[in-house]
Amino acid sequence: MYPEVDFLYLNEQEMIKAGVKNMPECIDTMEDVLKCLTKGDFVMGGENHNSHGCMVTFPNESPFPNMPKNVGEDRRFMAMPAYIGGPFDMAGMKWYGSNTANKEIGLPRSILMVMLNDKTTGAPVCLMSGNLLSAYRTGAIPGVGLRHLAPKGAKTGAIYGPGVMGKTSLDAFMATCPELDTLKVKGRGKKSLDSFLEYVKATYPQLTTVTVVDDIETLVRDSDVISFAATAGTDPSKYAYVKGEWIKPGALIVAPSAFDMETDFLKEKCKMVVDNIKLYEAWAEEYPYPTFGSINIIGAKFTDMCHDRIISKSDITDMGDILLGNASGRDSDDQIIVYSVGGMPVEDVAWGKVCYENAVKMGLGTKLNLWNKPDMC
Known part of the structure; x- marks a missing residue:
């Protein structure tokens, strides 16, 4: 007897009903994920089991007329497999295609x-829309840092990049910093800024002052919590650049996307925290020195600094160690903290598992049949 295999399909509206946009619950979930990572109860891709995923990029020119070309920003496909243990005990994969030009035709x-997937048989359990899932877990990992590392009584937030990551960064700000009443934002295009401001007005009326700023210095100065959430390429000279003199004592910078700052200031004046040090070590293997640029996350600069013997590995604190009590979090009210967020498929699998279980309880989704009996076995 061969077992019938069915699986659930959840579209975006069903994911919303299942709670994919519940930022406080997502932050709770990401705390459990980061604890699993530090304990080692997970597996990702690659021989090192810590790879971000496998990426397909395209050549600038090709003799094959139908092959995509490397035109514009962020033109790629990516597969991100993972298993996460702990309370999740689930395998799965995020798969996506990316092209900035999509925005011109009304697509993300x-x-x-x-x-x-079932961890034992590999059978599909649930196929789900992943845009909101990925966006909210991307905001929730910074949210863990905000919950544990933000200065007490933070009142002023700043966001660079008013797109999707900017919106979920704001959700994380508001879920973790209840006294926040002032927001500064910098963007590159009127359309995204207008959409962001509409979102702020509709969702967070408690923000009494919302200001669009024109430069990084104004964005950073006097801000308690700062998020860099704008997409960027592989040229560090084009990243948002922060001078140490602009940063308020006690400020927390969370960085799910690209920015750069002075190496000496990072070494001498900042506490450097990462979401999972093993991810950055894997990137350093896959993208040999200098890794920062090939990988536009500030944590790759941390590992480059280790390579240059400017700092040692012990100068980088893993967020999971903070959560498990193996390392301190904020050490003083004036301490400046830079928290690097790389993004990992274990996060998608974990938040997907939570949303899937919610959907089952609510009777959501469409059951699809893989087979009644496999034709070849």
Whole structure:
């Protein structure tokens, strides 16, 4: 007897009903994920089991007329497999294609799907729309840092990049910093800024002052919590650049996307925190020195600094160690903290598992049949 295999399909509206946009619950979930990572109860891709994923990029020129070309920003496909243990005990993968030009035809830059699989048989459990899932877990990992590392009584937030990551960064700000009443934002295009401001007005009326600023210095100065959430390429000279003299004592910078700052200031004046040090070590293997640029996340600069013997590995604190009590979090009211967020498929699988279980309880989704009996076995 061969077992019938069915699996659930959840579209975006069903994911919303299942709570994919519940930022406080997502932050709770990401705390459990980061604890699993530090304990080692997970597996990702690559021989090192810590790879971000496998990426397909395209050549600048090709003799094959139908092959996509490397035109514009962020033109790629990516597969991100993972297993996460702990309370999740689930395998799965995020798969997506990305093209900034999508925005010209009313589509998101990236179109994502997440598949959950039985950890033993590999059979599909649930195929789900992944855009909101990925966006909220991307905001929730910074949210963990905000919850544990933000200065007490933070009142002023700043966001560079008013797109999707900017919106979920704001959701994380508001879920973790209840006294926040002032927001500064910098963007590159009127359309995204207008959309962001409409979102702020509709969602967070408690913000009494919302200001669009024109430069990085104004954005950073006097801000308690700062998020860099704008997409960027592989040229560090084009990243948002922060001078140490602009940063308020005690400020927390969370960085799910690209920015750069002075190496000496990072070494001498900042506490450097990462979401999972093993991810950055894997990137350093896959993208040999200098890694920062090939990988536009500030944590790759941390590992480059280790390579240059400017700092040692012990100068980088893993967020999971803070959560498990193995390392301190904020050490003083005036301490400046830079928290690097790389993004990992274990996060998608974990948040997907939570949303899937919610959907089952609510009777959501469409049951699809893989087979009644496999034709070949």
